[in-house]
Amino acid sequence: MQLSRDAILSAYRKMTTIREFEERLHIENPKGEIPGFLHLYSGQEAVAVGVCEQLTDKDYIISTHRGHGHCIAKGCDVSAMMKEIYGKRDGLCNGKGGSMHIADVHKGMLGANGIVGAGQPIAVGAAIACKLRKDGSVSVSFTGDGAANQGTVFEAMNMAVVLKVPKIFVYENNGYSEHTGSAYSTGTKDLVQRIAGFGMQVFDADGFDFFSVYEAFKQALEVARNGGGPVAVHAPTMRYFGHFEGDPMLYRAPGEVERYRAEKDPLKNFRTRVTDAGLFEKSELDAITSEIAAQIDRAVADAKTAPRLTEADLLTNVYAAY
């Protein structure tokens, strides 16, 4: 893998930001100031960052209900994201969407989504726009193993193939569809075969390894950017927290998360890889981590004290008034 020092640092920065953001939310959530549902992305950072580091603001992504990681990887403002999650007026969606609907269309981030499987056909539409623009831009959807069983996803895959649009389906299989194992809910043992059956090339990646995701997505991107139609990347991964914050996770074996954190952690992998190769000193990476932790501290403090929404905000952006 020939990545520049800057590219490696940028990826490390993004992955660390996601990790610090999510772990901090896990700590903050029980304090009761964060409304609604939180679905955290910790453990899956290599996928979002391995993909989005190769995209520009002209490219689109659409995310899932577990969307913070994709948002950060696509370059959304972390402080505005935090304010959104706290339901504040200066949030990324003015406090009207929250964690599950976080988006920044100007960054090509078409949104997290509360409806499992809803994003994939939307991303096909964005891919039609990319195709018409003829500027090599692409549209990427992130799909969990749960969403992989929705009819909308099958329809989106087939239509993307029929229309030959520059669309990349990224499957991040984290092992669980909410509270049910994907070993149960996905009928085939070979999801890659199923995706390939729709008529597109599938690139396999190790979702725990940034460099593997990066390489697989690079190949996929080359096909899509050059008019080769839709392609897919399949990246098995693992979420560290529950389906939502507060999920007692009775479906998981005790010690499962700890084992993954100890043995397969994508951030640890990344650090070991680049320090063993002599590219960076541990201390350089630690300094970045500290800097990001401080940034997250500020984002949380700012979010807590940010101006609240008032009655005047309730009916803004309502275009069919009554």
Place this chain on the structure above:
Amino acid sequence: MSVKTMRDAINEALHQEMARDSSVIVIGEDVSGGAGGSSGQRDAAGGVFGLTKGLLPKFGEDRVIDTPISESAILGAANGAALAGLRPVAEIMFSDFFGVCLDQVMNQAAKFRYMLGGKAKAPLVIRATIGAGMGAAAQHSQTMYSMLSGIAGIKVVVPSNPYDAKGLLISAIRDDDPVIYLEHKMLYGESGEVPDGDYTVPFGEAKMVREGEHATVVAFARMVPFAAQAVDRLEKEGITCDLIDPRTTSPLDEDTILESVRATGRLVIVDESPPRCGIAADIAALVAHKAFRYLKAPVTPVTPPHCPVPFSPDLERLYIPSPQQIEAAIRAVVAYK
């Protein structure tokens, strides 16, 4: 009789009906949970709000069916199972997800009996959650009974308390036609007296929650306890109201509403569903049509504004009709000359 939460009352109804009738099955996402998980523990969820907890150990995997995340297939399978002689109770986790699978409701379940010349029946129940108040934002907070009640061929049930919740669910399961049973998620923890044995609450029969003479208040689901707060406060000032909980929006107990309005001449309708083409507008039209000459004040709906449910609790609080708004509306119709 003992005190139970609405959650426990619904769970008990499911247990009792599954024990009574072996054709009753439960099907949905995570209705037991844990299948294919690394702990090997089944019944790990019992539904995302725990409503179907304990069914799997008692009735087994053939009757308590965990599904992939596939709402269209869940409802399609429930339709097929019903046509083939079972009594499925399907769960759609949030009623917002009817957006994914409305065809199976609107064009399939609702049509079978009529379209097939009365030769088929589809005795299925679809349970789903409704309501704002959890900060669950625009795609997990909607109140869908008005829209669903507009579909001919579907019965729609909206319990407001644990007693009705159990009796109405048992009626729904025993009903030979498709019933959508909507549970307000902010009511799950509410407690009340619930008989331990089985009993039914009939559809289309409203409950008179309070009796009075100055105004009629009609409310649904969580708006019933909200309206009761307002009515009880006003009673201290000598303003008394009939408070009517129709309990089912389809069929709707028109007679109880009309009879009350003919006596009071003043009507407030409290409805958490969207204001346009909603049940409040529907009841206002009913009263305008059938009790016009008895009216002494404008029929007054209390509903959310016509906008999606906002995420921020600062806005969500303003979105949901409040007991204060209901009280003000009652005061206004009573004062109207």
